[in-house]
Amino acid sequence: MTVSSQASAPILDFDQVGIHLGGREILSPTSVKVGRGEFVCIIGPSGCGKTTLLRAAAGFVQPSGGQVVRNGQVVRGPSREAAFVFQDYGRALLPWRTVAGNVSLALEAAAVPPAERPARIAKVLATVGLAQHGEKFPLQLSGGMQQRAQIARCLAQEPALMMMDEPFGALDAMTREALQDEVARLVRDSGLTVLFVTHDLDEAIYLGDRVIALRSNPTPDKPSVAAIVDVAIPHPRSQLETKEHPDYLRLRRDLYHFLGHH
Numbered sequence: 219m220t221v222s223s224q225a226s227a228p229i230l231d232f233d234q235v236g237i238h239l240g241g242r243e244i245l246s247p248t249s250v251k252v253g254r255g256e257f258v259c260i261i262g263p264s265g266c267g268k269t270t271l272l273r274a275a276a277g278f279v280q281p282s283g284g285q286v287v288r289n290g291q292v293v294r295g296p297s298r299e300a301a302f303v304f305q306d307y308g309r310a311l312l313p314w315r316t317v318a319g320n321v322s323l324a325l326e327a328a329a330v331p332p333a334e335r336p337a338r339i340a341k342v343l344a345t346v347g348l349a350q351h352g353e354k355f356p357l358q359l360s361g362g363m364q365q366r367a368q369i370a371r372c373l374a375q376e377p378a379l380m381m382m383d384e385p386f387g388a389l390d391a392m393t394r395e396a397l398q399d400e401v402a403r404l405v406r407d408s409g410l411t412v413l414f415v416t417h418d419l420d421e422a423i424y425l426g427d428r429v430i431a432l433r434s435n436p437t438p439d440k441p442s443v444a445a446i447v448d449v450a451i452p453h454p455r456s457q458l459e460t461k462e463h464p465d466y467l468r469l470r471r472d473l474y475h476f477l478g479h480h
């Protein structure tokens with residue numbers, strides 16, 4: 219557990235959360251507390267329940283056992299306090315609305331008065347480096363820029379928690395690194411708490427304060443959570459220096475083994 223998660227009441231508390239879907243146990247009872255401002259990455263093989271865990275935190279899925287407590291309240295459904303960034307930015311954005319129009323959706327949903335919207339839209343677009351692109355339509359932008367637009371829309375909702383489900387999985391390596399750095403910066407600047415699903419061990423260690431490794435097909439001997447590791451590499455991190463840090467290779471090797479590779 220990191221200092222931040224010990225220092226204050228957790229923003230998110232998975233309390234013995236178990237999830238069955240389609241008559242099958244997807245997630246065996248899982249308890250994890252996430253501290254305010256923490257960046258927690260979730261890794262594991264395809265189908266092990268990473269997205270399901272995020273969906274439970276967002277209130278899209280109800281646990282079959284246990285409870286998710288967010289900000290002291292049991293989660294019973296979706297809330298503006300929790301924003302969700304999907305991998306598939308192409309489907310998350312409305313193609314017939316401009317980038318600014320897409321960001322505006324979050325403000326409209328929150329009934330922000332029309333007069334206040336332009337300044338708030340400009341602010342979040344500047345945060346993600348899209349200040350000059352508000353009047354463009356999503357399909358006029360690169361994949362990385364579309365994903366920034368989706369992140370801007372989430373930020374406009376001023377969430378306390380951001381769930382990111384493989385947000386950079388569809389991007390090329392350079393765009394992906396650039397976006398990793400931007401998200402790390404904006405999370406540090408804003409104090410947001412992030413739950414971040416990825417298939418990529420390097421991405422998990424680079425971004426995470428902690429990494430949760432899940433396994434598929436849990437049994438009483440081998441529950442869903444294979445390991446939770448702290449990443450004590452100081453922030454701000456840089457792509458090159460982090461990968462040369464002595465902790466980095468050790469964590470990478472440990473997580474690789476926890477995931478069942480030999």
Ligand SMILES: Nc1ncnc2c1ncn2[C@@H]1O[C@H](COP(=O)(O)OP(=O)(O)OP(=O)(O)O)[C@@H](O)[C@H]1O
Pocket residue numbers: 239240244262263264265266267268269270271
């Ligand atoms: N609504 C549902 N009904 C039945 N089964 C479901 C439902 N949603 C998900 N599942 C199953 O639950 C399991 C976990 O799915 P989930 O999407 O959480 O895995 P994941 O670890 O995120 O996978 P991936 O890395 O491939 O995205 C999968 O076997 C999936 O088929």
